[in-house]
Amino acid sequence: MLCTHRPWVQASTSSYPPQSKQLNQSSNFSITKTKTQFQRKFLRNRLNDIEVDDIDDDDGGSGLLRFALTAHVKSITSTSNPFVKHCLKLKNSSSYRHSNGSALVVGTTSIREIYRYEEASQEKTVMDCLLLLDKAEIPEGLDTDSVRIVRINTMVMKKLSGVQSAESIEAIALMRLPTSFLNLDIDQNTLDCRRWFPSTYRILVLDGIQDPGNLGTLVRSATAFQWDGIFLLPGCCDPFNEKALRASRGSSFQLPIVSGSWYHLQTLKDTLNMKMVAGHPDSDGKLKKVSSLSKEFVHSLSHVPLCLVLGSEGRGLSEKSQQECELVSIPMAGEFESLNVSVAGGIFLYMLQPKN
The missing domain is CATH 3.30.1330.30 (Ribosomal protein L30/S12)
Known part of the structure; x- marks a missing residue:
């Protein structure tokens, strides 16, 4: 599943579970209180053990439809x-x-x-x-x-x-879902990039990581090495996917995660003057210079706010990432073209981790 979330349209009430329509405060459509009361009554009568726990209206509400078990169910x-x-x-x-x-x-x-x-x-x-x-x-x-x-x-x-x-x-x-998770394509009240992460010294950016095991492992590694947050570009799987959560061992609930576009990421970079580097194989034959992940390279970035971009194992970095980032490779003595992205990511995250 892609991590690009669109508004949901209410499904027919003839199916279960009923689909809810997610709204944001900029939407022209709202669920009236009368309709909200009707939905509560209808669902309680129809589902017996399930009741609608909370449906926020457009007066400062989130538009989320929550279900909960009734109190008597043990x-x-x-x-x-x-x-x-x-x-x-x-x-x-x-x-x-x-x-x-x-x-x-x-x-x-x-x-x-x-x-x-x-x-x-x-x-x-x-x-x-x-x-x-x-x-x-x-x-x-x-x-x-x-x-x-x-x-x-x-x-x-x-x-x-x-x-x-x-x-x-x-x-x-x-x-x-934790309050530290933001979807910038939906939540229009968080356009100030200074509010996305408590700190922006080290941010891991994932570019089209579709395998939930790889994504979850990267989130777990970023948490272990005390990075400040994760930014998900379009094409990434949901960090709350069951397999991603299992691989992350719950780290998706611990580390701030922001889902957005390259426009949002560029705004973060320009506003906070962050440097952008991306993991990339050294032997692709392209003209752009690829630096080596050496101790000297790491030392040169020790006091620089940094975004590390990692692409999917199959497709690699997007063209936009290759254009905007300084490319960096992991030196290898073996004859392999590249490493698994979660393995390579673990090396990058360790080498470039914050120095207290």
Whole structure:
């Protein structure tokens, strides 16, 4: 799925789950309060265990349509349960995730990583629900007083996790997307680039990374080496894709991520006087000079605000990235043309990491 999000059009109410229309404050169309009340009543009557938790109107609202289990539901045993279908659509559809502002985090390790980060920062991740396998223990570190726990059986866990052995997966969290994630093509209130990242000393820019495993690994590496954020150019997969979240071990909830265009990136570069370098093979035969990732090169950038651009493994850098960036290659003694982008990215991120 591409990480370019467009407004969603309301689907027919004859299908489940109902599609919501995501609005921004610049839109000429709004959901009136009368229609909002009708939607709540209709969905509650139709879906039994699911209710509309919140539909923001255009008076300062986000336009997100949220679903939640009713308070009496303590366990789910059927894969046909409407809430299970809602979770599956969150898992499989990027547009549905972003229209609901929620994502599934599969696995105890990723959930723990997110909460460990929360303890050390002021960023509060909102967990709407923790789906816990029957008789499994509550993951260590979770505040049981504030977390809604619903028990599910093996069949439901297999359906939601996508793994054949539910014993390896004991918990799935339904979490709201972090406030540190911005989609500049939709959110018109964040055009001031100084507000995108808390710091802009080191920003990783991903150019058309479509493999969720590679993208998630790069997000995880950027977090480990204390980079300040990720900028996603068009063509990247959703960082809240299930496979991307699993590869990142929840880092997509920790590191600021901004999705935008080259226009937005150019604005960031010009406003903050950032240097742009891009990873690129040394043996492509093109005329533009390709520098080597040496200690001297790294030292020359030690006090320079930097954007590092990495392209997809299949197509490489876009023409725009090649034109706008200084190209840098990793010296290799072997006869390989290039490395896997997540491996090459890890080397770049380590070598160019911030120096405290």
